[in-house]
Amino acid sequence: MKKTLLAASLGLLAAAHGGEIGHQGGGAFNPGDFFAPPEGLVLALYSNYYETTALRDSSGNRLTSFDIFGVGVNLDIEVESFQVIPMIIWSPGLKLLGADVSTLIMPIYGQTSIAADLSSLGNGIRIEGNAWGIQDSYVQPLWLTWRTPEWDFSTSYGAWIPTGSYDPTALDNTGAGFWSHVFRASTAWSVGGKRQTLFNASLAYETNGGKNGLDLTPGDHLTLDVGMKHVFSPSFEAGIFGYGQWQTSDDTGRDAVAPDTHDRLFGAGVYASWWFVPQKSSLLIRHVVEFGARDRFEGRSTALGVNFVF
Numbered sequence: 001m002k003k004t005l006l007a008a009s010l011g012l013l014a015a016a017h018g019g020e021i022g023h024q025g026g027g028a029f030n031p032g033d034f035f036a037p038p039e040g041l042v043l044a045l046y047s048n049y050y051e052t053t054a055l056r057d058s059s060g061n062r063l064t065s066f067d068i069f070g071v072g073v074n075l076d077i078e079v080e081s082f083q084v085i086p087m088i089i090w091s092p093g094l095k096l097l098g099a100d101v102s103t104l105i106m107p108i109y110g111q112t113s114i115a116a117d118l119s120s121l122g123n124g125i126r127i128e129g130n131a132w133g134i135q136d137s138y139v140q141p142l143w144l145t146w147r148t149p150e151w152d153f154s155t156s157y158g159a160w161i162p163t164g165s166y167d168p169t170a171l172d173n174t175g176a177g178f179w180s181h182v183f184r185a186s187t188a189w190s191v192g193g194k195r196q197t198l199f200n201a202s203l204a205y206e207t208n209g210g211k212n213g214l215d216l217t218p219g220d221h222l223t224l225d226v227g228m229k230h231v232f233s234p235s236f237e238a239g240i241f242g243y244g245q246w247q248t249s250d251d252t253g254r255d256a257v258a259p260d261t262h263d264r265l266f267g268a269g270v271y272a273s274w275w276f277v278p279q280k281s282s283l284l285i286r287h288v289v290e291f292g293a294r295d296r297f298e299g300r301s302t303a304l305g306v307n308f309v310f
Contacts, residue, residue: 042310
């Protein structure tokens with residue numbers, strides 16, 4: 001069933017989705033989380049559920065049919081994924097160029113399931129299945145944060161490592177099969193310097209390596225994150241955020257399909273965090289809705305998490 005599912009998925013995407021997407025997603029952090037603590041260790045565990053029934057073409061229209069050898073095929077597709085994401089942030093209390101130094105490590109384990117109904121010439125078939133496994137991991141070895149009474153600034157370099165399984169001839173891949181390098185710059189303004197109400201903006205540029213076993217390098221992506229949060233009490237904070245992501249360069253290589261087709265995606269979300277031990281332990285919930293997609297899926301996600309600060 002898994003092979004049937006993924007073989008069909010590859011066929012659908014080849015017919016309808018011309019480009020390659022990168023690793024980095026928008027809305028990955030809450031407002032304020034683009035800046036690590038000056039010193040300490042943060043251990044977090046998140047679970048994230050994503051679902052979609054909308055695959056958008058390069059014009060942003062929902063794909064409900066496609067042609068194979070001149071024969072029209074109707075499509076109804078549903079994708080779900082569940083991820084378990086541990087995260088470690090370490091700030092050893094060191095300074096570099098006047099900035100606090102931090103490091104982030106984020107492995108991912110997850111599951112993806114696809115169900116598709118296809119019909120043509122009065123005949124129909126339903127294809128469904130799922131696959132579990134270790135997915136690609138993110139590490140951010142260099143993360144610098146400068147602080148003033150009202151402003152925070154940070155810059156970082158991170159990499160998506162292809163720790164998930166990938167083989168262009170396999171049908172049950174859990175990884176994307178390529179490295180991604182992410183360069184980020186962020187800023188935040190705290191009203192009155194009290195860190196009670198905070199506005200932030202962050203710009204990330206992702207450049208990708210070649211896919212294993214293929215002559216194909218996905219195009220670069222630019223992601224803009226904006227948001228604000230308010231601390232209502234020592235035990236409760238909440239905020240809103242949004243993002244836009246654009247492919248900025250063509251896919252390259254002999255195996256690229258429609259290399260000049262560039263994807264894009266927008267999203268908006270809300271979050272709330274309850275510090276059951278103020279500034280030491282918290283529970284988190286967040287919800288994100290995607291919109292304005294081109295050449296990719298468009299859906300929604302919900303995450304729950306717990307954080308411990310040492």
